[in-house]
Structure formats: structure tokens, C-alpha cells
Amino acid sequence: DTGVSQDPRHKITKRGQNVTFRCDPISEHNRLYWYRQTLGQGPEFLTYFQNEAQLEKSRLLSDRFSAERPKGSFSTLEIQRTEQGDSAMYLCASSFPPSGSGVNEQFFGPGTRLTVL
Amino acid sequence: AQSVTQLDSHVSVSEGTPVLLRCNYSSSYSPSLFWYVQHPNKGLQLLLKYTSAATLVKGINGFEAEFKKSETSFHLTKPSAHMSDAAEYFCVVRGDSSASKIIFGSGTRLSIRP
Numbered sequence: 001d002t003g004v005s006q007d008p009r010h011k012i013t014k015r016g017q018n019v020t021f022r023c024d025p026i027s028e029h030n031r032l033y034w035y036r037q038t039l040g041q042g043p044e045f046l047t048y049f050q051n052e053a054q055l056e057k058s059r060l061l062s063d064r065f066s067a068e069r070p071k072g073s074f075s076t077l078e079i080q081r082t083e084q085g086d087s088a089m090y091l092c093a094s095s096f097p098p099s100g101s102g103v104n105e106q107f108f109g110p111g112t113r114l115t116v117l
Numbered sequence: 118a119q120s121v122t123q124l125d126s127h128v129s130v131s132e133g134t135p136v137l138l139r140c141n142y143s144s145s146y147s148p149s150l151f152w153y154v155q156h157p158n159k160g161l162q163l164l165l166k167y168t169s170a171a172t173l174v175k176g177i178n179g180f181e182a183e184f185k186k187s188e189t190s191f192h193l194t195k196p197s198a199h200m201s202d203a204a205e206y207f208c209v210v211r212g213d214s215s216a217s218k219i220i221f222g223s224g225t226r227l228s229i230r231p
Contacts, residue, residue: 004160040126042207042221043161091161108153108160 002026004109006092012115013082020078021112025094032075033106034067035091036060043091049075050097082116089113119144119212123222131230136180136195138225140208143189150191151209152182155224161207167191178202203229 005024013019025032030051035043046065047057051072061067064082069075079086090113093106124139142148152164165176172184182193191208208222 040223042209042223044221045219093161105163105166108162110158110160 004092004094004107006090006109006112008112009110010113010115012117014117015084016081018078018080019082019114020076021090021092021114022074022076023092023094023109024074025092026107027073029094029096029107030072031095031097031104032069033093033095034075034077035093037089037091037111038087046077079114082114084116087114087116119146119148119210119220121208121210121220121222123206123208123225125225126223127226127228129228129230130198132200133197136193136198136202136227138193138206138208138227140191140193140222141189142191142208142210144210144212146212149211150182150184151211152176152180152191152193153207153209153221155205155207157204164193164206198227198229200229200231203227 004026007022011019033048034046036046037043044060045058046061047067049069052069064080067077089111091111092109095104095106098104121142130136147169150167153161154164155161164180165174165182167174167184175181180193180195182191184191205224205226207224211219
């Protein structure tokens, strides 16, 4: 399977613990995105990378959140001191950089569902 | 600023009947518009996209959408619903090349009655 993969698929943790999620994009894609999706809502943009450079971060990404893409391939999203409000589905997507039309399709992974007790 | 409104949180149709999922947008720029589908336990999949070419856009699985600038709408349609179409559908607007300006609607859950 050459799609976007995410690990783990589910994570249950206690409030105050740290968690780390991993995303492996499609290998030819140099852009990687993180989104958060809460129940009954659409995904909300968190951050994105072009190669190893983190180019944009949403205001939703508090200082407890950090994302890395050290070698321009896989990415990790860490949440420190988790809170119950962090419970959500965390989605990763990858794409080529924009083409002449200015937009390229993002391919999404299945997500990591986080539950903070 | 960009925003997107999906006018129905839930739509239910009978198998074989037409599907209409409504989406209205606002954008300061000439927008790019997308429809994604999300099946349970699967990743979001692109159905179709509008990027200022033809206003009637055909996508996968028989879906199509028409960009109407005067109505700021981008409704998704399918002539005949299939049981496998049952899923959550998201309308997405992107106002410029900034990734942070990708705005998802709140979704429309499509149910198909046998």
C-alpha cells in the first residue's frame, strides 16, 4: 500500500501525559499537513511542511503541540501535558507542491484517534 | 477571509434517486473548491475539485458539482444514489496558495435507504 499511513490508529491516554503520533506520507510528496478533526466537525488545519521546513502553523497549535519532519520524509506530532480538550482525530495528508493551477490534491491518511481521560 | 457552509448536516435519500449536497462559500480571492468523502475508518478521499477552469466539474463515482459564482455555491450532485455512497461529505474552500487558508465545512452525512 503506497498511501499515507498513520500510527497509532488509536491512542488512549490520561490527562497530563505526553503522546506522539507518526505520519508516513506518500514517498514522492514533499508537502505534509496535519489537521485535527473533532466530532461532528470538518478537519481544521494545524501545520504543514515542505520537505523538512515547517512553513505554516495555525493558531490552534498551542505551545504544547510540536511537529517535526527531520529528514523531509515521515513526520511526528507531539502533544505535551494532554488535556481532555485534545481528544480528537488527528489527520495527516501529503501532496506535491502546487502545480500551474495553484492547487494539488492532498491525500489523507486514516487518522489517529486520541482519547484523553 | 474564507468560509464554507454546508447547509445540511444530514441528507437521506432512497437508493436510485438523485443526491444533492449543498455548499455555499465566501472568499476574498478567486477560490479553489473541493469535495471530499470520508467513509468510516478510512481516510478522506478527493471526489472532485474546481480551480477556475470549467464550472461544471465531474468527479469520481458519478459525482459532479457546479461552480456558480453569482450564487457563491458549489453543490454536489449525483443522478442515482448507490448504497456505497453512504458516508460523510466535506466541502472545502481554498482562497489562496496558503495552506492555512484551507477551510473545511462541517460535513454532511449522507444516508441511503434501500
